Amino acid sequence: MVSGTVERVFREEYGRAVSVLVRTFGDIDLAEEAVQEAFAAALQRWPDGGAPPSPAGWIITTARNHAIDRLRREARRAEKHAEADLIYNVPPDEPDDRLQLIFTCCHPALARHAQVALTLRLLGGLTTPEIARALLVPEPTLAQRIVRAKTKIRDAGIPYRVPRAADLPDRLAAVLAVVYLIFNEGYAASSGGLIRDDLCAEAIRLGRMLRRLMPDEPEVAGLLALMILAAARRPARVDESGGLVPLPRQDRSRWDRDAIAEGHRLVRECLRRDRPGPYQIQAAINAVHTDAPSAGATDWGQIVRLYDQLMMVAPSPVVELNRAVAVAEMDGPDAGLRLVEGLPLPGYHVFHAVRADLLRRAGRLSEARVAYETAAELTDNTAERDYLLTQSSALSPPVS
Incomplete structure (x- = not known):
């Protein structure tokens, strides 16, 4: 029970704790190590006395004490303490620590892939394997990116702050990519159960914060709308046992209509601005x-036209895959298969899952079974894997 509480607090508060300590001490490695030590201490102490009334506060205080103890052991402790005292006295109206940390990690001195990887690690508390799966890169490559990014921040003296208004547009693309990837990891987790509500909520919270910071930027509103509309379907995405329920089979009465209304308002706002971008189109x-x-009442023609527009502003094999799904709804599975075959996505489980579904609908059952099994092998998400294996089993020939 206590270990479960520690795990929940880790998922919900890791990014906050790290960002607070980065602000306090100005050292990312020190912050991460101190927070990890605090959680290790929680696993040792909470079983005896129970979790404290404010677990997040306990973690941050304990981590800060660990960091101070470490600084006292270092030769430059006087200089470090002076820096910590200066940084600690932050004006009360300063933007949220996590938002500052995002912009630090997304500094233009860092490569884009390093920006995304580092922010997912520090803000979302994702492990290296989880981030590697989310970004579709080998785990050793991802680990090297994170280490190099931290080193670059330290050696270049990259400041821990929200940049000036004039610098915001150039930094926005990476920040939006980071927030969206955090949301996606929560919406379809790379491992374990289907959904991690804490990451979805964190991404939406950061999206709202970005919108307050940049109210006139339509792509910020577009990303926020996209996340809100996707999260609105969350109650219907799983059944009572936690199993995956695909979109066509979802009980739409369980969708969050208030969230949908908010998302639609944001989309209409984006349309009025008439500066389309990839997040706005996806929204x-x-x-x-x-x-x-109902699923049958979906305007697939409009969806295909929107994917055509998305291909113009942000072409990618994944967009082509999603467009093929919409085309198949209009013109049949064979039309979808013609678009899917040959896409360079061999390690992407969704590609094989889409192909399997189209093959099944086209009556090519033995090929569909193999594709479902391939998709299941490529995902560590328990709910997705169970669903894919169930689909495969349903196509197995009867035992004579």
Whole structure:
């Protein structure tokens, strides 16, 4: 029970604790190590006395004490303490620590892949294997990126702050990518159960904060709308046993209508600005889905047109895959298969899952069974794997 509480607090508060300590001490490695030590201490102490009334506060205080103890053992402790005292006295109206940490990690001196990887590690508390799966890169490569990014921040003296207004646009693309990846890891977790609500909530919270910071930037509103509309379907995405329920089979009466209304308002705001970008277009696609009273009433023609627009501003094999799904709904599975075959996504489990479903609908059952099994092998998400294996089993020939 206590270990479960520590795990929950870790998922919910790791990013906050790290960001507070980075602000206090100005050292990312020190912050991460101190927070990890605090959680290790929680695993030792909480079983005897129970979890404290404010677990997050306990973790941050304990981590800060660990960091101070370490600084006292270092030769430069006087200089470090002076720096800590200066940084600790932050004005009460300063932006959220986590938002500052995002912009630090997304500094233009860092490569884009390093920006995304480091922020997922520090803000989302994701492990190296989870981030590697989310970014579709080998784990050793991802680990090297994180180490190099931390070293670059330290050696270049990259400041821990939200940049000036004039610098915000150039830094925004990486920040939005980071927030979206955090949301995606929560919405379809790379391992374990299907959904990690804490990461979805954190990404939406950061999205709202970005919107307050940059109210006139339509892509910020677009990303926020996209996340809100996707999260609105969350109650219907799993059954009572935690199993995956695909979109066509979801009980739409369980969707969060208040969230959908908010998402639609944001999409309409983006349309009025008439400065389309990839997040706004994806939000519009989700708005079409959530506007349909049933799966059969979905306006697939409008969705295909939106994917055509998305291919113009942000072409990728994943966008082509999603467009193929919409085309198949309009023109049949064979039309979808013609678009799917040959896409360079051999390690992406969703590609094989989509292909399997189209093969099944086209009557090519033995090929579909193999594709479902391939998709299941490529995901560590328990709910997705169980669903894919169930689909495969349903296509197995009867035992004579």
